[in-house]
Amino acid sequence: MPEALPIFPLNTVLFPGMTIPLHVFEQRYRKLVSELLGPSMAGGEAGGRERGPARFGVVWIELGHEVSSESGQGAGGADTGVPHTGEHARGPSLPLVSAVGCTAVVRDVRTYEDGRYDLVVEGGTRFRVTDLSKVDTSAGDDYSTASVALLPEAMGPDAKEHADRVRDLYEVYRERLSEIGMAPETSHDLPRDPIALSHAVAASIVLDPAEKQRLLEAEDAxxxxxxxxxxxxxxxxxxxxPTLPNLPAGPFLDNGVSFN
Structure with a gap:
């Protein structure tokens, strides 16, 4: 059954079970967070707090498409704009986003007197966008909502064999990164369940976002x-x-701006 979700576009891909930090400063996404958390949690003194059950949807902004902003920046700028999924509907102020995303819940929040937020969000369930609202971005104070269909997490054929192979390859990957002081931030005890393993490994490998999106959209584990x-x-x-490509740095994603 379709579910309505507020949509937060990011220049990164969120996976089920993955946590990411966000710094929210743009007005439309301050509004989204405030409405998610409610007045008792969105305001008041700064500090970490638990949150309620409300969730939102994270979708990846497909780079290379123009994104208008209040400051006139293009794709990758501080203003993420409002996303859409239809090529024919794309206007100059609406960037193209992926049709498959992941639900998210806020696990920790810090509020600032000027209305900004630092969040830690956790991925929940993959979804496919079936209908995305088109809103007027000229005011800069509203966000998109989407009708989404939650996607099942199927095991798929020979999942255990694939899981064993990935564990071996990932151990080599982790050891080689450790030798140069760049070990991925994952537990040495990877999930035994192939579905959970597939998301944990996909989230932690250093890849181009388009490759991450390909992993998120896979039909089964x-x-x-x-x-x-x-x-x-x-x-x-x-x-x-002997040499490595440029790797991302942290710690916060800034209103949808990627790590780089």
Whole structure:
């Protein structure tokens, strides 16, 4: 059954079970957070707090498409704009976003007197956007909502065999990154469940966002693990080389701006 969600576009891909920090300063997303948390949690003194059950949807902004902003920045600028999924509906102020995203809940929040927020959000369930609202972005104080269909988490054929292969490849990946002081922030005890493993590994491998999105959209855990194995073989060769590509840095995603 379709579900209505407020939508927060980011220049990163959120996976089920993954946590990411966000710094929210733009007015439309301050409004989103305030409405999610309610007046008792969105205002008042700064500090970390528990949150209620409300959730929202995170979708990846597909880079390369123009994003208008109040400051005149293009894609990747501080203003994420309002997303849409239809190529024919795209206007100059509406960036293109992926049709598959992930629900998110706020696990920790810090509020500031000027209305900004620092959040830690956790991914929940994958979804497909079935209808996305088109709002007037000229006022800069509203966000998109979407009708979404939650996606099932199927195991897929030979998932256990794929999982065993990925665990071995990921251990090599982690060891090679550790040798240069860049070990991924994952527990040494990876999930035993192939579905949870597929999301944990997909979230932690250093990949281009388009490749991350491909993993998020995989139809089942077996497919995701098979694709992750191919990426891990490639990344293991890269990490073993004398020089490394530029890797992302943290700690906060800034209103949808990527780590870079």
């Amino acid at each position: 077996a497919t995701r693990l098979a694709v992750a194995a191919r990426f891990l073989r490639r990344e293991n060769r890269i990490v073993a080389a």
